[in-house]
Amino acid sequence: MKAKKEITIYDIAKKLKYSPSTISRALNDHTSISKKTIRAIKKTAKEMGYHPNSLAASLRNNRSKTLGIMISRINRPFISSLISGIEEHARKSGYNVIISQSNDKYENEVVNAQTLYNSRISGLIVSLSMETRKVDHLKQFMDQGIPIVFVDRVPDELNIHKVIIDNYAAGYKATQHLIEQGCSRIAHFAGAQHRNVYRERKKGYIDALKDYNIPVDNDLIIRFKSLSFEEGEKATRKLLDLPGPPDGIFSANDTTAVSAILHAKKRGVKIPEELAVIGFNDDPIASIVEPGLSTITHPAIKMGQICAQRILQHAREDQDHAVSEITVLPTELLIRDSSNRKGI
Amino acid sequence: MKAKKEITIYDIAKKLKYSPSTISRALNDHTSISKKTIRAIKKTAKEMGYHPNSLAASLRNNRSKTLGIMISRINRPFISSLISGIEEHARKSGYNVIISQSNDKYENEVVNAQTLYNSRISGLIVSLSMETRKVDHLKQFMDQGIPIVFVDRVPDELNIHKVIIDNYAAGYKATQHLIEQGCSRIAHFAGAQHRNVYRERKKGYIDALKDYNIPVDNDLIIRFKSLSFEEGEKATRKLLDLPGPPDGIFSANDTTAVSAILHAKKRGVKIPEELAVIGFNDDPIASIVEPGLSTITHPAIKMGQICAQRILQHAREDQDHAVSEITVLPTELLIRDSSNRKGI
DNA sequence: ATATTTTATGCAATCGGTTGCATGTTTTTG
DNA sequence: CAAAAACATGCAACCGATTGCATAAAATAT
Incomplete structure (x- = not known):
């Protein structure tokens, strides 16, 4: 053959x-x-069965019509929707999409950056790994004028392009909602604090408490490593065992929020009457758990589309790295039964 | 800049x-x-900040170290896990991964195949779109000796490489389980019958009924277009309105199985006593719904890894297209409460 | 009819590695 | 010590498309 x-x-x-x-x-x-x-x-080309060799064109142009994506893990609802949005838009514009998972390890992220760079991608979309604290490994792209758009988990740097949601406002909204439902001891499941998303959500939580004159109790703020189901159960157990257990939980993701609901139910704690719970992301499980999980919704697919759009726009123009462009997408408070004490 | x-x-x-x-x-x-x-x-290269240009190497070798993936949609639990497995293995072996979504449209699949071909990928992993009925658009890869591995939704052709699960056996197992739980009027939520996976699951269902001398009632077999939540609700309503409603449902996916549970509960139908339900895939929602959804588990990530492994193996050897290689992975019957009448 | 534009096409270098074959050098062997 | 073998490196063609510059041909203007 x-x-x-x-x-x-x-x-x-x-x-x-x-x-x-x-x-x-x-x-x-x-x-x-x-x-x-x-x-x-064109007619003859078709008849002869001509297939253009993109590699040759790319080599000559020193740029392949390809976008690189760096994310933690593909198989999470938010991420896969994000990628779906990116891929769809990129493909429409004639670009391929290469994905690379860091598995939340900084080390992998560095290696992947290298490989993507070597493939002469035209643009890079990055959501940082949990571990990442510096972004030197991405400097090479900027030096070569390859546009980077950070999405969701972004660095704190200023002169970069970002597509994000307003995590602070979302955290505030979620907490405010619990307060309005009558909660006064509200716990927070927080993610790693060097990651903007979790830090901002927590800030929103704290400021909401302050604005409503509710004391911030550090015992009610649980620092999570990975916001996994197991961690969520453990934290919930610990909280409910407290002499003064919380009457509300704002979790930085849905997974742990759902684990809290399930664990609380198992102990006979009534939701939302005795414990109101709100999560973040609106994963599929949020609508399935009973009672339905109130949560903050992300426009994940749209975020992806915007990322692709931005990056392609920058890839075409000879972009100007001096100006940063920050797109903040709206979130919504989605009230289901896990927090609805007043029957709205 | x-x-x-x-x-x-x-x-x-x-x-x-x-x-x-x-x-x-x-x-x-x-x-x-x-x-x-x-x-x-090597030392000097490093000092000088040398970055190999993979494009040049690929052009010369007439093959880029890249695998193409064609799937319907990324943001589904099974698919994203599959991709995760592929990506992980491919990257370890120094290959990039390009993904392309068909959105279950044949037309998109054809265009995507073209683009991937033009990128001179080293191998292709395909799970067919719902619509696809012929695979002529993939012939060009075979002609060029570019290995293809089909996964999950595969064509019926013989001389191809496949990585699949035994859908027939799984369908049989699931149905048998319901029978053993005492169900005698078992409905089936079936997917499009030109897709192997759904056809086989249904076959398994029918043969199990036959083996246990249960009459096959065509009114209990619902043909779905997309196995969506909404379709599932509608079908469940229809079934429960029947003069002789079913006492068991075997659904070809978890989404519709969950929708059946929720709808049945709303109507006061007791699960599993009056209606036992079993799904397929073990999506995250399966473990969250109450009662927990019994289901058939796929080793999705592992399937991905095996796909990548197979394709790389073929890409290296000058593969022999004459021989087909079929890998059948084990499934497991995961019994949760939605079907557990006897309290095992 | 000649000068000037406009239109259509070709020449040849280039992008950055890879590799078969040739050549020069060193080591081994009888 | 010469011949053979092993080792180390270079030459130059090649992969397939792109593009600045030059040129030929046709159309328009004078």
């Missing part, structure tokens, strides 16, 4: 007695080639 | 007074270059 030789523009040129340049230009609808010639060349 | 010129092997060659060939070989640990030279060259 030998691979037949591929047809190249040279083969077409020979057959049609044109030069390779003309073939190349014709196939790219270059204006300096007459319509008639273009038509004829 | 101008892009600095990239360092090439020619620059290194000039600096070290070696020929580019030697540099190239040294960087690739070619045996004909002395250890000492290799060490010196």
Whole structure:
């Protein structure tokens, strides 16, 4: 099973007695080639079974029509929706999408950055790993004028492009909602505090408490390593065992919020009457758990589309790294039964 | 912000007074270059900030170290886990992964195949769109000796590589389980019958009924278009309105199974006593719904890893398309409360 | 009819590695 | 010590498309 030789523009040129340049230009609808010639060349190309070699074009242009994506893990609802949005938009614009998972390890992120760089991607979309604290490994892209858009988990740097949600406002909203439902001892499941998203959510939580004159009790703020289901159960147990257990929980993700609901129910704690719970993300499980989990919704797919759009825009123009562009997408408070004490 | 010129092997060659060939070989640990030279060259390369240009290498080799993936949609638990497995394995082996979504449209699949082909991928992993009925658009890969591995939703052709689960056995197991729990009127939520996975699951269902001398009632077999939550609710309503409603449901996915549970509960139908339900896939929602959804588990991540492994193996050897290789992975019956009448 | 534009096409260098073959050098062997 | 073998490196063609510059041909203006 030998691979037949591929047809190249040279083969077409020979057959049609044109030069390779003309073939190349014709196939790219270059204006300096007459319509008639273009038509004829395209027809012949098709007949001969010509498949353009993107590698050659990319090499020549020193840029492949490809976007790189760096994320922690693909198989999470938010991330996979984000990627779906990116891929869809990129493909429509004729770009391929390469994905790379860091598994939340800084080390992997560095290696992946290297590989993507070597592939001469035209743009990079990054959501940082949990561990990442510095972004030197991405400097090479900026140096080469390869646009980077950070999304969701972004660095604190200023002169960069970001697509994010207002985590602070969302955290505030969620907490405020619990307060309005009559909660006065509100716990918070917090993520790693060097990651903007978790830090901001917590800030929003704290400021809401302060604004409503509710004392901030550090015993009620649980620092999570990975916001996993197991961690959530453990934390809930600990909280409910407290002499003064909380009457509300604002969790930085849905997974741990759901684990809290399930654990509380198991102990006979009534939700939302004795414990109101609100999560973050609106994962599929949020609508399935009973009572339904109130949560903060992300426009994940749209975020992806915007990332792709931004990056392509920058990739085309000779972008200006001096100006940063921050897109903040709206979140919504989605009230289900896990926090609805007043029957709204 | 101008892009600095990239360092090439020619620059290194000039600096070290070696020929580019030697540099190239040294960087690739070619045996004909002395250890000492290799060490010196690599050191200098690093110092100079050399970044290999994979495009150039790929062009020369007429193959980029990249795997293509064609799937319906990324943001589904099974698919994203599958991709995660592929990506992980591929990356370890030094391959990039390009993904393309068909959104279950044949037309998109054809276009995507073209784009991937033009990128000169080294191998292709495909799970067919819901619509796809012929695979001519993939012939070009085979003609060029580019290995293809089909996964999960595979064509019926014989001489191809497949990584699948035994859908028939799983369907049989699931149905048998319901029968053993005392169900005698078992409904089936079936997917599109030209897709192997759904056809096989249904076959297993029917054969199990037959083996246990239970009549096959066509009114209890619902043909779904997309196995969505809404479709599931509608179907459940219809079934429960029947003069002789079912006492068990085997659904070809978890989404519709969960929708059945929720709808049945709303109507006061007791699960599993009056209606036992079993799904397929073990999506996260399966463990959250109450009662917990019994289901068939897929080793999704592992399937991905095996796909990557197979494809890389074929990409390296000059593969032999004459022989097909079919890997069938085990599924497991995971019994939760939605079907557990006897309290096992 | 000649000069000037406009239009259509070709030439040849280039992008950055890779590799078969040739050559020069060193080591081993008889 | 010469011949053979092993080792180390270089030459130059090649992968396939792109593009600035040059040029030929056709159309328009004078």
